[in-house]
Amino acid sequence: MKKQLEEILKNGLAQIEVAADLKQLDDVRLKFLGKTGELTTILRGMKDVPAEERREVGTLANSVREQIEAALSQKLADLENEKLRLDMEKEKVDITEPSTGTKRGALHPLTRFNNKFMELCVEMGFTVIQTPEIETDYYNFEALNVPKNHPSRDMQDSLYITDTILMRTHTSPAQVHAMETLKPPFKIVCPGRVYRNDDDSSHSPIFNQFEALVIDENVSLKDFMIMVREMAERLYGKDVKMRVRPAFFPFTEPSIEIDATCQMCHGKGCSLCKGTGFSEFFGGGIVNPKILEMSGIDSKKYSGFAFGPGIDRSVMITNKIPNIKYLFRNDMRFLKQMR
């Protein structure tokens, strides 16, 4: 009897092992554990076993059954896993095929630059404002110390609508609006479009600037420089180098032009920076007290600085855009590169 059980165990495990699918495995189960299965038969015949052996044989028989059942369930799990594996194998895809669904478009590089810069300004305490693009002569020129017939007007060929209304030539009128409506101290920045009577390969008649103005007590040209450096470092990184040059703007005195490391060549010198390694960053200076007075701010108590660059050039540099005309051409081949 013992021998028989050992034989069953051996055969059973062997047959479970070779079962190739669930059907075969079930056949094996029936063969050994079914109602007429070999082991079932033996277990039924236990009553014929002499009493003194019954205990030993019984233990053995139970052990055999347990082992076969364990092997069966193990094999069952294996076969099910194998089937899943094969099913998934059939569902395999070429992961390099293109994605489907809506692909994102892109913001214009100018918007990206503007957003980045406005975020920086707000963090530094500036309030973003907006003022009209079609302006009066007073706000565009006179209140900025450019009286009628002043030669500075030659520097900016204007697009006029009437004798007193024109397309603003710069965002500087925002300074005047701010000074007239806000109570110092304040910091404002105004991004926007400006217009010039100028259209050639390197100039666009419509371009983008921002104007910023800080009015406070006790501000100096050095404070201005420290702020500009902070802005340049946040935009271009800590290792940016700065260079200050004299400049003339009718509304600031003293006026300076500030260059920063050329971001096209990172200071090595390229065609854009004419080999100098620097490109124009900001122009500005200390607000001319005449302007403060004209807009109703006490120049004895308050001073300030105003600055504002063209943005388009910075957008070109930071995005390595080869031609300024790309900015307004809206060619999909260009726009898609902004994704």
Next chain:
Amino acid sequence: MKISYKWLNDFVDVADISPKEIADKLTASGFEVEDMQRLDEHLHDVYVGRIDKIEKHPEADRLVVCKVDVGFKKVQIVTSATNVFEGALVPVSLEGADLANGVKIKPTVFRGVESDGMFCSGQELGIDENYFEGAGIDGILILPKDLVPGTKIADALCLDDVVFDINVTPNRPDCNSVVGIAREVCAIFGKKFKECDLTYKTVGENVNNYVSVKVETPNCPRYLAAYVKNIKLERSPLWLRSRLFASGIKPINTMVDITNYVLVEQGQPMHAFDYKFLDGHKIDVRQAKANEKIAVLNGQTYNLDENVMVIADASKPVVIAGVIGGVNSCISESTTETVFECAVFDVRLTARKFGLRTDSSAVYEKGVNINNPTTAMRRALHLVCQLGCGEIVDGIIDVCSKKLGDRKKLVLSYSKVLKILGVDIPKNKVVEILTNLGISTQLVGDVLTCEPPILREDLENENDIAEEIIRIFGYDVYNDAQGVVFENCAKTIGQFHPRLVLENNLKNILVDEGFFETLNYSLYSSTACDKLLLSQDDERRKVIAIANPISEDLSTARTLMAHALLLDISFNLSVGNKEMRLFEVGKTYQPKSLPLNELPVENSRLSFAVCESGWDFFRFKGVVENLLLNFPIEYHLQRSGQTYLHSGVSADIVTTDGRVIGWFGKLHKTVLKNYAITQDVFYGELDVDFLASLPEKQYATKEISKYPSVERDIAVVVDENVTNEQLLSAIKSACGKNFLGTQLFDVYRSDVLGAGKRSMAYKITLGSDEKTLTGDEVAAVIKKVLKGLEFRFGAKLREV
């Protein structure tokens, strides 16, 4: 302006400073030297040579062989020139020369005869007949006999000079002159200004016996006249010609050259009249009369009016004042007596009238100081004496309507000046810098007293003086300025602009929907209104026109957004880009009245368009809905009133109070044709300013029912003119309090249904907060729905 190094040296000793250093320092102090050009750049290795002997070339009839003495050696030159002769002095270019026309010289063999170099023509040396006699001929330049062989040709031609091209800013009209720049150079290098010679001899008599001056216009605050007789009109001396040449001015004759010389040196335009053509020997400065005419030196004849200031004699205008001389009174070969004019004019009215600008009017536009003519006239008369080209009659007529300026005294705060700069500059340095700029300066305690030179009208306050100090002290101090940002400022809290934030939100929604942002010009051609089929009475046909447009395409401020995106699509299709989704946030400019007498309404708008397969009205509508999702508004759609949209496939977006806040739909086929677009385009537009005016959307959520909801599908057949919106609203009201939602999921048309009919299939979701609805309850609701639809729209439950 162009200024020569040698000329500068007349007024400040710069012999020990290199031109490069002068250029760098001028640039650093606010006078940008845009270009620096050596006049002798192409004259090295060219010398004065004397032809000692000319022999025939043994092998060539058209060549001769010349033995030439170039001072430091004898050379042999083979030439085909026919105007050379033995004993002639000529320019000889030797090995290494690199001529203005690009020719590089090296020894060459001509038919077996060696030539050490080449004789040069005036053209090859970069000069013409005006500059040097003989330079204009088609042949070798024959040099004056008094030159010594071996002299560098640059020296012989007085071209050993450097020209600075300086950008003078508008606040410094006093520096549009050699003397002005020389004063700056003095201040920069701490040198002394050398006054120029203003002395001259007269022949007695009295200028008033020859000419009288009357000024009848406020546009001429000062007019000086002098009389010179027995003038000799000849070529000016080489040194004078070379300076005009360096400044880009063509030498003509002594009298004209003197006026131009004074213009460049003193920044003072002058004019010389031919006395015999001054009718009545009168000079009358006045505004022109209507219908007066003048023929001027540029060959034009102008009809004048009262906007134009002229110099007239007793009968006619002879000069457009400060701008250009008339042909009837200018210096010519027959001139023997002249009247010199040295005046201050406001030429802007004239210039605007004609758009005519000359060297002289440009200087006047920049500003000529009322004190300037005194020195300039004396300088001109000195030159007449120096050149010996005329006899000067005693006296200068001076008609001046303004008080000549005294030097003004500025009493300023020294500490305020330093506070503006934020840099500590020692007191003695401040005084030194200002003094070197010609500003008489005293510093006692905090009181800084400055008396600027009379020509420095720009200096008025602490800021001006601060700039003077720092530009000479050097801006470099700021290159590495360190410190805490806004250390000396009050804390302010930054704020974004609400409309710009909103624009960004809308932009990002569209970017997520696969759109690309464009940037378009906000000026366009007014033909846009026609291309977009606007009706004749459309308000948006009232456009703001630019008075001086760059081109027709940029001639009006836009009142319509669609034009720009359609041009973008058209352009992209033309370059082979087939599919695109584009948008723009920009402004339209609607005048309140025309002509414009107040600022127009600037309206920020969002426009977006799709030109791509796989899109229909409803997909595009989905984009519009997503854009409007986050605003606290209820809106409905109406058939659009936009002429450029397809009348059947477009909608206006209307708020409950009847305001049209945007529109969208398929483009009208004619519009597509007008823009040469061959595919369907869907276009939409929203009023961003309106959306920005809305408060933030508030959310109030309801409790979710504990009981399960049930769904039932129905399909009804209705007439085509019954809308989804009508059906939805009927279903909702029929469901009453058990209504949770409904959705159209299928639209079906077929012959079986009949013409003008369609089947609309809805999924209706029902539920209750109080219990689970029973099957009977649900059936009752659906029955009510169907009855309602049948009653209101004749809708039949679909059976096929």
